[in-house]
Amino acid sequence: MKQLRMMGFLSALMGLCGLLVIPVSQAEPMKPSKTIKTEYQYAAKVACSLLLPHQDGTLARGTYRTTVNIHNPSDKKISIAAKVALAAQFGSEPGPFDVTPFKEAVIQPDGAVGVNCFDIANYFCPIDGVCVDFAFLEGFLVVKSPVPLDVVGVYTARHTDGEVESIDVDAVAPHKVRETVSIGAAESGKRGTGKRVDYPPKGSSAYGEKEPKQMCGGIAGFPCPEGKKCVDDPSDNCDPARGGADCSGLCVKQ
Template identity: 35%
Template sequence: MAKSKRSPYCYQYAAKFICTSNIPGTSQTTDALLPGSYLTTVNIHNPHEHKFEIRMKMASPAGISKWIPAGLGPDGVLRITCAELKKFKIRLIHGFEGFLVLESPCSLDVAAVYTAGNKESVVSIDVEDVRERVLCG
């Protein structure tokens, strides 16, 4: 029997990712969120002294994107924002609510920044560390 090829990605992170608005009285009305605008930024840091490649995808009830590779240099940082959703090629009508899934051969520092606001200003900001899941045992 042939051996299956082992994935080089031993660490996984799933960050909640929300990029949408709830505007009552318009087609952008939802019962999932209070009225306002919601944005997410995920910061990814390589604490190691060598470069390696990670991969990422977006997953939601509307669909799952293909994996997108990204290089991460020593002590390097990537930032994934709502403006970058288009590179995942998911069809968006009124925003996105789902997960940014990252896989890496090495442990990373991953934090998600969530902001909520109204027309005038930011009302809430929250920074959360994203839990690491070990895939290789």
């Protein structure tokens, strides 16, 4: 029964977000999007515990992290596109956040980029003026490229408290999919700003008896609500006092 409730949360979120989305006709004009001609597609699995460890349901209770490394083996600079596709409940109606707009990355010859869980969370803030704060999420990072790539997913897991207990590395096979993709148009608001929606909703049974944490800072610059300040998250390996850049933090009372 608990698993069914967990699987139903995303469907409920999609219905809620449908009420919050700002119609494009009412928003400020957006900049024209760029297109990239692609030949190859890679779908890398992602499982991310962001503001709270996963609870029993879709995955066993614990903390899961994903990093997807993308290497350009060619001798030319290339532009690739990536989006996030959420794993929604089977048979549910499509929602506004099931699949994010594409983002572009430029990779130098023999260069590489990495996409971690907090980068993945940033794909959802903002979309049509709405930001989704995920406690945890599952789905795929879908990468489109004009040339073959080396795409590898690195997966770690641990108990809710403690050091890493398992690690797995998975090479992602390409699919030959010829497509011209459009890079998402720039939002009218600043990155990291917009109406906030929690998934799962705060107070739901997904959190058990724990109060969900609220992420702040990071590359998107998530703000804290009034009366709280952003401090470094000691549970991650990014320390701004030791040269860490764009570290995410936690909101605490001032």
